[in-house]
Amino acid sequence: MNDALDVTLRLLIVFVVFLTFPLLVGQTEHKVMAHMQGRLGPMYAGGFHGWAQLVADGVKFAQKEDVVPAGADRRIFQLAPAVALLPYLLVLLAIPIGPGEGAVGEVVDAGIFFVLAVMGVGVLGSLMAGWASANKFSLLGGLRTAAQLLAYELPMLLTAASVAMAAGTVSLVGILDAFEWWWLPWQIVGAIVFFVAGLAELQRPPFDMPVADSEIIFGAYTEYTGLRFALFLLAEYAGIVVLCGLTAVLFLGGWHGPWGADGLGWVWTLLKTAVLAFIVIWLRVTYPRLREDQLQKLSWTLLVPLSLAQIALTGIVKVVIQ
Amino acid sequence: MSLAAAAVTAHAAGTHALAAHAAPSNGSHGFLSPTGVEITFLLVGLVTFGAALVTVTTRQLVHAALWLVVALGGLAVEYLLLTAEFIAWVQVLIYVGSVVVLLLFGLMLTRAPIGRSPDADSGNRWAALAVAAVAAVTLVWVVVDAFRTTWIDLDGPAAGSTEATGESLFQNWVLPFEGLSVLLLAALVGAIVLSRKAKAEPGSPSVNSGAATGSSPSVPDSRNHPIGRNGASEGTGSGASEGTTPAEQEGAR
Numbered sequence: 001m002n003d004a005l006d007v008t009l010r011l012l013i014v015f016v017v018f019l020t021f022p023l024l025v026g027q028t029e030h031k032v033m034a035h036m037q038g039r040l041g042p043m044y045a046g047g048f049h050g051w052a053q054l055v056a057d058g059v060k061f062a063q064k065e066d067v068v069p070a071g072a073d074r075r076i077f078q079l080a081p082a083v084a085l086l087p088y089l090l091v092l093l094a095i096p097i098g099p100g101e102g103a104v105g106e107v108v109d110a111g112i113f114f115v116l117a118v119m120g121v122g123v124l125g126s127l128m129a130g131w132a133s134a135n136k137f138s139l140l141g142g143l144r145t146a147a148q149l150l151a152y153e154l155p156m157l158l159t160a161a162s163v164a165m166a167a168g169t170v171s172l173v174g175i176l177d178a179f180e181w182w183w184l185p186w187q188i189v190g191a192i193v194f195f196v197a198g199l200a201e202l203q204r205p206p207f208d209m210p211v212a213d214s215e216i217i218f219g220a221y222t223e224y225t226g227l228r229f230a231l232f233l234l235a236e237y238a239g240i241v242v243l244c245g246l247t248a249v250l251f252l253g254g255w256h257g258p259w260g261a262d263g264l265g266w267v268w269t270l271l272k273t274a275v276l277a278f279i280v281i282w283l284r285v286t287y288p289r290l291r292e293d294q295l296q297k298l299s300w301t302l303l304v305p306l307s308l309a310q311i312a313l314t315g316i317v318k319v320v321i322q
Numbered sequence: 323m324s325l326a327a328a329a330v331t332a333h334a335a336g337t338h339a340l341a342a343h344a345a346p347s348n349g350s351h352g353f354l355s356p357t358g359v360e361i362t363f364l365l366v367g368l369v370t371f372g373a374a375l376v377t378v379t380t381r382q383l384v385h386a387a388l389w390l391v392v393a394l395g396g397l398a399v400e401y402l403l404l405t406a407e408f409i410a411w412v413q414v415l416i417y418v419g420s421v422v423v424l425l426l427f428g429l430m431l432t433r434a435p436i437g438r439s440p441d442a443d444s445g446n447r448w449a450a451l452a453v454a455a456v457a458a459v460t461l462v463w464v465v466v467d468a469f470r471t472t473w474i475d476l477d478g479p480a481a482g483s484t485e486a487t488g489e490s491l492f493q494n495w496v497l498p499f500e501g502l503s504v505l506l507l508a509a510l511v512g513a514i515v516l517s518r519k520a521k522a523e524p525g526s527p528s529v530n531s532g533a534a535t536g537s538s539p540s541v542p543d544s545r546n547h548p549i550g551r552n553g554a555s556e557g558t559g560s561g562a563s564e565g566t567t568p569a570e571q572e573g574a575r
Contacts, residue, residue: 071436072436073384073436076384076385076388108407109407109408109483109484110407110408110411110483110484113408113411113412113415114411116415116419117411117412117414117415117418117419118414120414120415120418120419120420120423121414121418121419123419123423124391124418124422124423124426127423127426127427127430128388130430131384131426131429131430131434131436132384132436134436139430139434142426142430143427143430143431146423146424146426146427146430147427149423150420150423150424150427153419153420157415169484170408170484171484
């Protein structure tokens with residue numbers, strides 16, 4: 001009975017995190033973008049600096065009519081948002097937030113593979129949406145999504161493999177247990193490649209060619225309205241949380257910190273995740289969109305060689321220190 | 323066509339999964355008193371098998387690819403139930419995350435009408451069925467023959483954990499592993515050679531030439547490289563595949 005209670009509690013906590021953290025990132029994005037662009041951002045909803053703006057947005061989305069285009073493939077069109085969103089919920093289960101086995105939703109033996117595999121499934125949602133909408137812009141968006149995923153999956157996997165080699169395990173909990181501070185300079189190239197490839201997989205600016213709103217409206221999500229559209233947006237922000245959490249755990253040492261690692265480990269994890277999320281927003285405000293060919297070129301001619309070099313470096317150092 | 327081949331593989335694999343069930347079920351507690359895991363295994367196997375059947379029989383091309391996702395995901399669950407966690411996640415990563423995405427990419431790039439495609443049937447139906455049946459029988463025979471006396475202890479330590487898989491792969495099976503690596507390398511080099519040849523041909527611009535003329539590179543490039551089923555024989559001519567595909571979608575409903 002105690003076990004069941006424990007599991008339920010964990011699932012509940014992960015679910016609450018899944019529902020609130022993306023909204024936090026979204027609200028931060030509103031405000032940070034506004035201030036970087038010399039304006040205030042939302043100021044009215046909720047009173048204090050527009051803190052309830054996203055709640056108001058949610059109410060607005062819930063009130064809108066849920067339209068399925070007449071020419072669309074109805075079932076797949078309706079299923080797509082769920083396929084895009086649910087994988088991130090599953091991934092959150094496996095990300096350890098503090099030391100010990102108690103601070104993770106579910107210990108997964110092959111954690112890295114689980115996380116990357118399930119994240120890859122989420123992209124199917126965009127593809128389904130792009131095809132089932134029966135819309136040229138959506139189809140183009142779906143195509144670009146697929147091309148982008150195929151290009152950036154490889155560097156992401158390779159750099160994650162580099163960390164796994166360094167730690168000698170593929171379990172996320174095990175990687176954190178093995179972490180030393182000097183991994184930071186050792187794996188820094190891998191960290192950057194992983195983060196950039198993750199951004200591209202989430203289709204965040206500057207890698208937002210698949211949803212480029214100034215040329216193909218909103219890519220695969222063009223035909224969506226109301227709650228289903230909100231689910232896609234939520235998937236994007238949940239993806240930011242997951243990517244930043246993963247980068248923090250794999251490359252930045254997760255709950256390790258200069259002090260207070262015993263009781264306050266989870267604060268370090270959250271802090272690192274928050275800083276990374278801020279960088280994600282910062283990049284959106286700073287960089288222009290990459291063109292499709294530039295996007296492919298960046299992956300195949302820069303990120304893949306860099307990640308291979310990182311693996312070679314990891315291997316050499318690993319052999320030398322043994 | 324790669325879709326049919328993949329579907330046949332999934333079909334055969336589905337049968338294979340069912341066959342593998344027969345081995346552990348007449349273990350220590352007999353065939354007629356199955357445990358919860360075994361019942362789940364059988365049910366998931368049935369779902370996988372059904373999804374594989376729909377994959378090869380449906381007339382809607384994209385639906386076939388999506389049912390393939392169900393079939394491959396079902397296989398991953400079967401691996402999980404047999405404690406082979408590492409294999410299960412790799413199955414999801416490679417097949418669902420990459421192969422199916424590639425398949426969908428190819429479909430969307432060439433022709434993916436909404437609704438049924440009347441011409442999606444092949445005249446080779448019986449030949450395909452025969453090949454699938456022979457492949458299934460071979461696989462079942464090999465698996466049953468090879469693992470007749472091997473039992474998986476579902477309650478003990480995981481027999482297929484990452485550590486166990488890695489140790490057996492790199493201690494006992496290094497040579498086949500390296501052989502496969504060389505095979506994949508050969509395929510990679512072959513792909514590069516093929517794409518270079520296509521670039522050198524006059525009249526088929528390279529990926530980057532589209533960028534040089536200032537147009538969006540991904541769109542015009544695909545006109546010259548129809549993947550799989552060629553658009554010319556279907557009457558779409560050499561027109562832009564992106565341009566005609568949504569039109570076909572509208573015409574098909």
